[in-house]
Amino acid sequence: MSESLLLEHLDDGVLTLTLNRPDRLNALNPPLLRALREGMERAARNYEARVVVVAGAGRAFCAGGDISGKPDKKPEESLGEAAPSEKKRAPDNVATRIEWLRGNMEAVKILYQMDKPTIAMIRGATVSVGMSLAAACDFRVVSETASFTTGFAKVGFSGDYGASYFLTRLLGSAKARELMLLSDKLDAQAAERIGLVTQLVPDSELEVSTYALARRLADGPPLTYRFMKKNLNAAVEGSLEQILDMEATHMVLSSMTSDQREAVKAFMEKRKPQFSGT
Known part of the structure; x- marks a missing residue:
């Protein structure tokens, strides 16, 4: 692939990680899942980065997991972590699928536990894993164009990437259950009312507002x-x-x-x- 699925840009102590599949609204496919985990690992170790901003390229933050039915790789290539030169790959079974998913889910644990401030810069669709990433950050600067839904129940999934953990702790058990079980879509104003939003700003001011907050934090101790x-x-x-x-x-x-x-x-x-x- 000619362009990275996860863009990384460091500017004066502020590291921006950008999910880069704008044609798929930054839905996470297996290669991007791996890139996200590896990017979070690098960000946590980067002592030049005082603040980490998580963003999505184009008109969405993250439309969740890619369930389009057109994976970038064959299932055995996605699930196995073995090098292409090796003859044997991990078998495709329940155990290896759980192991593979759990390994990639370390990305959100690293994001939450990172010892530097983190900001989600959100515009457009924020779905399932996107909700988890947003809720795992310390701050959420949100465009008035943003929308939020857990979405898991609508496609028969129980939820992953810490959605149940982060939403419960951020919003309370009753609201987390409502969001997870009903999968209703919230606009930016509704998300602000329930406490999901740190700052709600016009779309044209999203970058300026996000990096003003990032600069303030980067100048801190x-x-x-x-x-x-x-x-x-x-x-x-x-x-x-x-x-x-x-x-x-x-x-x-x-x-x-x-x-x-x-x-x-x-x-x-x-x-x-x-x-x-x-």
């Missing part, structure tokens, strides 16, 4: 954000005692950074701090 995200993620399921212990540890660690000293100095001098990530 990276180590502090790392500790803060660990606290927040642990708070989803941890006990109060566990969270208090973690907050105490991270509070002391953050107080020992150069960035914390710079923040106090800048506050006293009434200027904008310059964080180094140390």
Whole structure:
């Protein structure tokens, strides 16, 4: 394929990962599923990237999984991870299908647990896996043209990529059940009312608004954000005692950074701090 299925662009600390199948509304086929997992792994390890923006090329964010019936590869090529030079591939059975899907689903775990702020920049259709990716991000900047649906039930699937986990924690159990079981389509305004949207903006302002937020976060203290995200993620399921212990540890660690000293100095001098990530 001449053009990458996942575009990666780093600009002054802001890394943008763009799903790049605009002709299919960025629906995820097997090669893009793998590319997404690998791209998330690279993003998590990229110390130059202070913020990660997830976007879709063209007029949609992500139309879910590609169920068009026209896979890019034969089933055995999609399911097996063996190199083309090897004579034997993994057999196509229930066990290998589960293993293959679970391996690619690591992409959304990495996105959620990433120790840097993440933003979903959303326009157009956001369906099934697209909902999971959006809900796994810290922020969602949404165009007024966006629409949302879980979509799984309509095609007889139970849901994947953490849809049940992220939607329940973001919106509550009752609303997550409604979205998953009924698969109703929400416009951008309805999505904002239920708490799915961080910022709702005109389509013409989507990029400007997204990167203004990204720039604000990229100018912040990276180590502090790392500790803060660990606290927040642990708070989803941890006990109060566990969270208090973690907050105490991270509070002391953050107080020992150069960035914390710079923040106090800048506050006293009434200027904008310059964080180094140390």
